[in-house]
Amino acid sequence: MSAVASSLFPFRLKEVRRWLQGPRLQIGIFGIWTAAVFAFLYIPIALLVVFSFNSSRLNIRWEGFSLRWYEALLSNKVLLTAFQNSLIVATATTVLATVLGTIGAWMLYRYRFPFQRAIGLLIFVPMVMPEVLMGVSLLVLFVQLLNIPLGYTTLIIAHTTFCFPFVLVGIQARLHGLDPALEEAAMDLGATPVVAFWKVIVPYLMPAIIAGALMSFTLSLDEYIVSVFLTGANSQTLPLRVYGMAKVGLNPQLNALSSIFILATVLAVVASTVFGRRKNP
Amino acid sequence: MKTIVTTLTAALAGLLLAGCGESPNSTNAPEASPSPAPETAAGTAPAATPAAEAASPGTTDESKRLSIFCWSEYIPQSVIDKFAAETGINVSVENYASNEEMLAKLLAGGGNYDIIQPSEYVVGALIKEGLLEPIDLAQIPNIKNVDPKFLNMSFDPGNRFSIPFMAGTVGIVVNTDVVKDEIKGFRDVFQEKYKGQIVVLDDAREIVTWAFFAEGLPINDMSDENLEKVRPLLSQWLPLIKVFDSDSPKTALLNGDVSIGVVWGGEGAILLNEDPKFKWIVPAEGTHLFVDSLAVPKGAKHPNNAMAFMNFILRPDISKEISDAFPYTSVNAAAKQLMSPEQLGNRASFPTDEEMALMQTFEDIGEQGSKVDELVTSLKVQ
Amino acid sequence: MAGLAAAAGAPGGDLSHRRKPALGAWLVLAPLLAWLILFVVIPTIMLVVVSFATRDSLGRVVYDFSFANYERAFQWTWLRVFLQSIWYAFLTTVICVVVGYPVAYFIGRAPPRWRMILLMLVMIPFWTSFLIRTYAWLAILSRDGLLNGLLVASGIFAEPVQFLYTPFAIVLGLVYNFLPFMILPIYTSVEKLDGAMVEAAYDLGAGPVRAFSQVIIPLTRPGIVAGALLVFVPAIAMFAITTLMGGGSNPTIGEVIYRQFTSGRNQPFGAALGSLLLLVFVIALWLTRRQREDPG
Numbered sequence: 001m002s003a004v005a006s007s008l009f010p011f012r013l014k015e016v017r018r019w020l021q022g023p024r025l026q027i028g029i030f031g032i033w034t035a036a037v038f039a040f041l042y043i044p045i046a047l048l049v050v051f052s053f054n055s056s057r058l059n060i061r062w063e064g065f066s067l068r069w070y071e072a073l074l075s076n077k078v079l080l081t082a083f084q085n086s087l088i089v090a091t092a093t094t095v096l097a098t099v100l101g102t103i104g105a106w107m108l109y110r111y112r113f114p115f116q117r118a119i120g121l122l123i124f125v126p127m128v129m130p131e132v133l134m135g136v137s138l139l140v141l142f143v144q145l146l147n148i149p150l151g152y153t154t155l156i157i158a159h160t161t162f163c164f165p166f167v168l169v170g171i172q173a174r175l176h177g178l179d180p181a182l183e184e185a186a187m188d189l190g191a192t193p194v195v196a197f198w199k200v201i202v203p204y205l206m207p208a209i210i211a212g213a214l215m216s217f218t219l220s221l222d223e224y225i226v227s228v229f230l231t232g233a234n235s236q237t238l239p240l241r242v243y244g245m246a247k248v249g250l251n252p253q254l255n256a257l258s259s260i261f262i263l264a265t266v267l268a269v270v271a272s273t274v275f276g277r278r279k280n281p
Numbered sequence: 282m283k284t285i286v287t288t289l290t291a292a293l294a295g296l297l298l299a300g301c302g303e304s305p306n307s308t309n310a311p312e313a314s315p316s317p318a319p320e321t322a323a324g325t326a327p328a329a330t331p332a333a334e335a336a337s338p339g340t341t342d343e344s345k346r347l348s349i350f351c352w353s354e355y356i357p358q359s360v361i362d363k364f365a366a367e368t369g370i371n372v373s374v375e376n377y378a379s380n381e382e383m384l385a386k387l388l389a390g391g392g393n394y395d396i397i398q399p400s401e402y403v404v405g406a407l408i409k410e411g412l413l414e415p416i417d418l419a420q421i422p423n424i425k426n427v428d429p430k431f432l433n434m435s436f437d438p439g440n441r442f443s444i445p446f447m448a449g450t451v452g453i454v455v456n457t458d459v460v461k462d463e464i465k466g467f468r469d470v471f472q473e474k475y476k477g478q479i480v481v482l483d484d485a486r487e488i489v490t491w492a493f494f495a496e497g498l499p500i501n502d503m504s505d506e507n508l509e510k511v512r513p514l515l516s517q518w519l520p521l522i523k524v525f526d527s528d529s530p531k532t533a534l535l536n537g538d539v540s541i542g543v544v545w546g547g548e549g550a551i552l553l554n555e556d557p558k559f560k561w562i563v564p565a566e567g568t569h570l571f572v573d574s575l576a577v578p579k580g581a582k583h584p585n586n587a588m589a590f591m592n593f594i595l596r597p598d599i600s601k602e603i604s605d606a607f608p609y610t611s612v613n614a615a616a617k618q619l620m621s622p623e624q625l626g627n628r629a630s631f632p633t634d635e636e637m638a639l640m641q642t643f644e645d646i647g648e649q650g651s652k653v654d655e656l657v658t659s660l661k662v663q
Numbered sequence: 664m665a666g667l668a669a670a671a672g673a674p675g676g677d678l679s680h681r682r683k684p685a686l687g688a689w690l691v692l693a694p695l696l697a698w699l700i701l702f703v704v705i706p707t708i709m710l711v712v713v714s715f716a717t718r719d720s721l722g723r724v725v726y727d728f729s730f731a732n733y734e735r736a737f738q739w740t741w742l743r744v745f746l747q748s749i750w751y752a753f754l755t756t757v758i759c760v761v762v763g764y765p766v767a768y769f770i771g772r773a774p775p776r777w778r779m780i781l782l783m784l785v786m787i788p789f790w791t792s793f794l795i796r797t798y799a800w801l802a803i804l805s806r807d808g809l810l811n812g813l814l815v816a817s818g819i820f821a822e823p824v825q826f827l828y829t830p831f832a833i834v835l836g837l838v839y840n841f842l843p844f845m846i847l848p849i850y851t852s853v854e855k856l857d858g859a860m861v862e863a864a865y866d867l868g869a870g871p872v873r874a875f876s877q878v879i880i881p882l883t884r885p886g887i888v889a890g891a892l893l894v895f896v897p898a899i900a901m902f903a904i905t906t907l908m909g910g911g912s913n914p915t916i917g918e919v920i921y922r923q924f925t926s927g928r929n930q931p932f933g934a935a936l937g938s939l940l941l942l943v944f945v946i947a948l949w950l951t952r953r954q955r956e957d958p959g
Contacts, residue, residue, distance in 0.1 A: 026871055030769040037766050038784065041842070044799035045788045047809070058535065058555065078358055104695040111684035113692065121945055125703050128944045130900040132921045133937040136385060136930070137706035143390045161702045166893055173889035174851045207854045211847035214786045218843070222793045225921070229386055233348060233373035242792055243353060243378050250795055258791035265790065269783045273776060381722070381925035388723055410721050483911045485926055524828050525911030532798070536805035538827055647720025651929040654922055659740040661912055
């Protein structure tokens with residue numbers, strides 16, 4: 001019977017059944033799902049890029065193709081400086097938050113500190129606390145108690161405070177189920193805890209570190225409320241300049257700015273993958 | 282992985298450098314290209330040094346600096362640049378999106394500002410608490426350009442502390458393609474048949490004020506009993522509203538999601554300019570006239586520069602420039618003479634005298650603000 | 664199946680490897696501790712102190728001890744807002760898990776050099792300004808917008824549908840903005856799955872659904888929990904999205920608190936609401952942690 005069947009089908013029945021049940025089909029379905037989700041994520045982005053070429057100022061109807069917003073953007077020092085400030089603050093925040101979060105997560109995992117649970121709870125406080133509360137209390141802290149003038153420093157501290165919990169939680173998830181033998185093996189071979197951490201644990205944690213860094217950067221870039229209260233005259237970030245703009249219609253120069261930034265980032269990522277390929281054939 | 286990090290860092294560095302060649306250590310304050318004198322190290326390095334920000338204490342001559350704290354997008358950048366170019370003063374601008382945000386930051390002691398831009402009821406409150414510096418009108422000769430009806434108003438008699446910057450009103454916009462009936466006032470708007478078609482400002486005090494107007498109560502007397510009196514009317518009105526939006530109510534109207542709006546005059550003006558199907562109506566029961574002003578907070582380090590700026594703003598050509606950008610109600614009679622007939626004909630920007638007679642300004646209601654807010658919130662939560 | 668999961672060190676794992684900290688460890692932890700104390704503990708204490716104060720007519724805090732704010736906070740108006748915010752946050756979290764898990768799995772199991780691009784591509788849309796992004800959604804969902812244009816033109820609907828300013832729009836906006844914060848943590852768990860183990864799970868004869876639900880999902884549970892936390896917690900206090908997409912008629916607790924600092928001019932009341940929110944959260948977290956650490 002199977003001899004007849006196998007002569008009729010070019011594939012063996014067993015293989016077909018396996019493929020249908022196997023992980024590959026699942027991956028295929030997930031792939032389609034992922035594509036759909038990406039479409040969902042990018043449709044508004046595509047729209048705002050399109051609107052950056054809209055000749056009308058109001059981002060509601062398409063009225064004609066025009067590059068005027070890109071031209072205006074190039075000479076709009078206020079907006080560009082604000083964007084630059086946002087990038088600076090976001091980058092500094094990401095670095096600080098990632099370091100703080102990674103080391104914090106590792107220390108809490110590896111050692112049994114007293115009041116461990118309290119620390120675990122405190123970490124979530126910046127995430128729960130509404131931004132306006134954090135903004136005002138930090139403002140009072142800096143200005144009245146610590147006497148630190150408002151500017152980049154205060155802004156970066158504030159942003160880091162609500163970003164690092166995201167990093168920490170992400171890394172804790174990755175640490176869960178970490179084989180303790182890993183670190184022990186490294187130390188048996190003569191490494192100090194620091195070296196073991198750097199050469200064994202960090203590579204293991206790298207995906208979580210990167211994920212945490214990405215989240216921090218994103219959170220900081222668009223943070224408005226905390227920034228209102230904690231920024232000085234020279235560290236005005238983009239959201240601060242932008243959020244009142246809705247009154248007269250959001251300036252399409254913003255669309256142009258975002259479009260350029262996204263394009264640059266996507267190109268950078270794609271380029272690096274191409275480079276990576278060439279290096280490791 | 283390493284290559285990705287390197288490429289991204291390079292891209293980031295490229296973007297940073299491309300920021301018009303301004304490194305983070307140069308002054309980020311908006312200024313015209315002929316930069317003023319080297320003392321403009323306006324608190325620059327990321328570890329902001331305190332000394333650079335303000336003139337040293339006890340000095341009588343002011344350094345050429347001015348720190349403005351104002352609404353986003355309310356003072357066009359071109360105006361600031363012109364001022365900086367003409368006077369050589371280095372101007373730094375910080376923005377806020379509401380009066381109370383400004384108050385919160387000011388009261389907590391953050392930032393030393395020379396000019397703030399409060400609305401009329403805030404001016405009244407600040408004067409009462411002694412938080413404003415008196416201004417010397419002799420240094421502001423251009424005040425003669427201001428339309429007399431905006432001077433000497435109840436919140437600042439004699440203009441001892443503030444000059445009017447821009448006025449505006451709240452009115453009704455109707456999409457006449459959809460709404461065919463005549464709308465004359467608030468009661469016409471808030472009818473059952475318009476349920477789900479209305480957008481209003483997301484401002485509790487404004488909404489309650491409209492109810493006060495409709496009931497004929499004095500709008501600045503927001504006592505507990507008056508609030509209770511309008512509760513039934515409000516509980517009827519609020520469920521009819523589809524969108525609450527103070528930032529850009531015109532969006533909902535332009536998108537077709539709503540067809541009637543009770544919005545700011547400037548929004549109305551933009552709508553009228555955008556499409557003739559929109560009609561502007563000043564409510565017959567009366568409405569709010571707001572007057573945004575410029576004032577100098579107590580302890581400002583550069584009051585003379587502040588007054589120079591105020592004087593500059595009141596120049597007819599500058600005032601016209603501001604009105605071109607923001608079609609609110611200009612307070613500057615001299616500037617109006619420079620405007621086009623279309624601008625002056627926009628009824629949302631320039632109400633007639635009869636309409637102006639229906640309008641009233643706000644006074645500070647202090648703690649009652651909280652009760653007003655609670656009233657509206659409790660009726661919103663359905 | 665379950666045995667496999669346990670062997671791989673699934674949650675509830677062995678904690679005996681943790682050591683007592685030596686001086687060096689304390690020194691390394693010190694920066695985090697200092698940061699927490701300075702920028703988290705102290706502001707929280709300030710918050711709680713202010714919540715018992717009152718204010719003057721200008722809105723400045725007056726330090727008269729009083730329970731008035733807390734009494735007020737327990738009124739139904741505010742409680743309802745609390746509950747509604749928690750509900751939206753919960754809904755958002757659940758939807759994000761369902762929508763985001765397959766994406767995280769796909770990226771985590773993709774060829775190594777593709778993972779980075781895909782991950783970044785998930786995040787990049789959120790490097791645009793939040794306002795223009797949301798306005799783009801308004802343009803898509805409005806009555807005269809793209810989606811309705813498509814639906815009416817293709818004949819599926821005769822009249823435009825009201826998408827915007829509805830709870831649907833609110834949840835859509837929330838899910839959109841929080842999806843990356845679900846995908847990324849789950850990804851970090853998926854990424855460390857041992858390929859051999861996954862294959863083994865399928866080879867052992869159970870159907871693909873069982874292999875997935877009984878092996879893979881438990882193995883990635885830490886990631887799912889992390890993602891849920893990183894979405895649920897911030898979503899409660901979120902308000903700009905809900906206001907813009909929802910039309911403002913369903914205020915969230917974040918918006919209500921914000922308003923106390925603006926038109927309400929009642930910072931102590933805002934502080935009280937915030938303290939309550941913190942308290943509720945702390946209790947909930949403490950209870951769940953307790954449950955996990957004492958397996959009983």
